[in-house]
Amino acid sequence: MSSPSAPFLSLAPIVTRRAFLGGLASASGLVMLHPFAAQANANQAHLRLMETTDIHVHVYPYDYYGDKPNETLGLSRTASIIDAIRAEAGNTLLVDNGDFLQGNPMGDFMAYQKGLKEGDVHPVIKAMNLLGYEAGTLGNHEFNYGLDFMAKALSGANFPYVCANLTTGTLAEDPTRDALFFKPYTIIEKTVTDGSGATSLLKIGLIGFVPPQIMLWDVKNLEGKAQTRDIVEAARSWVPVMKEDGADIIVALSHSGIDGSGQTDRMENASLYLAGVEGIDAVLTGHQHLVFPGPKSFDGIAGVDPVKGTLQGKPAVMAGFWGSHLGLIDLLLERDGKSWKIVDFTTEARPIYHREDKTVVADVNDRADVLAAAKAEHEATLAYVRTPVGKTSAPLYSYFALVADDPSVQIVSQAQTWYVRDMLKETAWKDLPVLSAAAPFKAGGRGGADYYTDVPAGDIAIKNVADLYLYPNTVQAVVITGAQVENWLEMSAGMFNRLAPGQTDQPLLSTGFPSYNFDVIDGVTYEIDLSQPARFDTDGKLADATAHRITDLKFDGQPIDPARKFVVATNNYRAGGGGKFPEIASDKVVFAAPDTNRDVIVRYIHDQGTINPAADANWRFKPLPGTTALFETGPKARPLLGQVKAAKIEDAGDGADGFARFRLVL
Incomplete structure (x- = not known):
């Protein structure tokens, strides 16, 4: 599912993915900076957004069903390139876009066999804490094991979870008056360095969304306890509030795919229409287990540029599934008085492997501390699948x-x-x-x-x-x-x-x-x-x-x-x-x-x-x-x-x- 990297836009020279994958210049130890970081002016700053999505408990590069290693997956592999990717950028933000809690036998083992006692941290959360995630949103699979287990798992995170369209009960007439399970958004303040070396405060607003269909898919766990609202409806109400709260730029964490068949109420894959909400600057997508940018899956959809990586002209990325890719959106920001605006961007879904003929070749190694964090659960899962x-x-x-x-x-x-x-x-x-x-x-x-x-x-x-x-x-x-x-x-x-x-x-x-x-x-x-x-x-x-x-x-x-x-x-x-x-x-x-x-x-x-x-x-x-x-x-x-x-x-x-x-x- 790997896709070619998007061509850089007007302000930046062309840089190939091969050059990116080089990461660190081995001879000199010098870091190859992204052009936005290397060429930013005195009033400009480079921000790199990094996304994982649809991890589905794949911490290890292992197929538990086949009981054998698998080079195409694993957060431990994705993790190994994060440090180098951070080093290429001026300023970075790492987030997860949902569906991390269920999806392979380790998830079932944690929910059905081991459980989470007070003080326990779920192995995926342990890995994310190690990697310095700064926010996350919920996917539909977070609800598969019930609300109590989900709450215990999320309580171990060193970062906030946000979701603007999941309520604890009846929908209010005004979405901003809904009683929500989680904060609808968070604003992360970063001290960013511009092209002259000067520092400024940047407030990044992150708002999250889950497919409304969880009320059907997990009715046994949610009936009478929760309700969902249309994604675009919730966004239109909350984004102005985020602006009033001081957000300089707003990024949607949308566990919702890309569907160009026309906007409908409570649609499952609403990211294209979410991108059209005024005030949203970038969209991180997921749920469909596809790769964006990339020309194969989304050709011919009005408002979608699968080469440049845009939805309705705004930068967007979908980072595959099971850790197969790291989603990257690079923003060149320019300060105008007290506000910031995006003047250029690039998008990329960077893979952890490639294929040579029919053979899978790993592009990265495992990060040892991530493997160590989940080693006990991995070994227990092996015993579980063999039982x-x-x-x-x-x-x-x-x-x-x-x-x-x-x-x-x-x-x-x-x-x-x-x-x-x-x-x-x-x-x-x-x-x-x-x-x-x-x-x-x-x-x-x-x-x-x-x-x-x-x-x-x-x-x-x-x-x-x-x-x-x-x-x-x-x-x-x-x-x-x-x-x-x-x-x-x-x-x-x-x-x-x-x-x-x-x-x-x-x-x-x-x-x-x-x-x-x-x-x-x-x-x-x-x-x-x-x-x-x-x-x-x-x-x-x-x-x-x-x-x-x-x-x-x-x-x-x-x-x-x-x-x-x-x-x-x-x-x-x-x-x-x-x-x-x-x-x-x-x-x-x-x-x-x-x-x-x-x-x-x-x-x-x-x-x-x-x-x-x-x-x-x-x-x-x-x-x-x-x-x-x-x-x-x-x-x-x-x-x-x-x-x-x-x-x-x-x-x-x-x-x-x-x-x-x-x-x-x-």
Whole structure:
């Protein structure tokens, strides 16, 4: 997700990111100053705003689900460049933009196992205290463990938290009269040094915002205890108060992303419109787990310049997630009498790693004192993820996931259905039936003959979830019709070659179709007729209007109504158009969860105690007498042949490259 640094504006010469990453000149020990710091005039000062966002408890560069190090994340890595980045600047301010308290097993361990007693400091807060953070705001995930735990965690911070749109009760007619959980803003006074070496007082106002949707996402923790106000509405009321209170410049800490679809009341991703509030000078964003500036994610949105790094002409930054980047906004300030104004700026999201081909290369090392601060909790978390959190009554394997209903896919769908039903129970879609779409991720192919999910029956640990769900997707739900459900399945059926009835040992699987696009939809029953050609090509375009591989499609035992509406639980990749499934795109999304699919699976296992992932055989191939097809899978599948109920499969000997060959009898 790394993005090119923004070009410097008119007052500054071009400086490459390579030069920045050089940091300290090794031979001379001299610091390479930012041009604003090096060239400021007598009445000018350089201020560097530094942002972290969406840390999600990733202090260590470690994937607790996979139980292995990860070079792309970790506040200990981000921390290691902060000193050098401070040294490049005249004056600096470091803040966090929320979502630090939940998001990986260390967060769960602290909340559910260890807890916080009086005097305890949360490991993320310990790291932030070490690094000298000066303020923070709240993200939606701060509320996941309840208000009491959040309060205990925040009490350990050596810096203030601000939030202007979270109240303790009923909304007042005037937002400035709301009873707020936190101070709406803070004003930090800094003695800044100008270009001549003279010092002056600069008052920096910081105001924070949380997505109003926390009242839906965490209703169990917040109902009757809190209320949220529209972000832009709150800003318009509080910014003038901040000006009256003496703020020279105002920076919004907005745990809210960038959405150009048009301003609406209580919108989740309101940062673009927040930037339009008079008096706000810069916006620090987050929540979307994206990088800004950067041309890929925000091209074509009116009011957004993804190269210069501006929202409605004002400097803005979004620093990725999990510590992947440090967000930087550099301001050249000019004193005019008793007031300050911004005369130039640059923005950058500086990464902690880069990719060379498909290899991740770390650009920085860990900061030792940050690792030391969280060492005890890290080691306890390792023990936690390796400890069973539930049981599975049947083995979880994906050896036959492409030819029969499969337990590893089944458990993902069960968890998604459980979660989405609960999240939508108080919404306009509460009465719609919930289906679930899930695909096998580990299904051999280029990964080799051992690249399959294989978790035995019995105890299941949190790290086993990585075997079930490889990617850090988030849960989303779409509302579509029965006809669109059918086309979704028709697209998935492109996994298979067309078979000639009556012929034997034909190749079954299409080599150009990735397994992660073979979605099985639970909640309906259906057959796949392999004598038919594929209805859609790999780009989701209609290839044969007469083709219908999906037959006998039923819901609740009856033929599916093409016009009936259904909620389908899936992930953000598919719901956003990933895989180019026909008519499945972001305009169908009715719920975008704050939680990853992995986290939902863990919660489901914890809730159930013992899960029953046995496949329910809701799909099968249509019989074609006299027809067989060959496919390859891992050799460890052989002892499991008798467990496959939805298809007749025979051992057909050894395949190539360590695979085993099997025969599907149709």
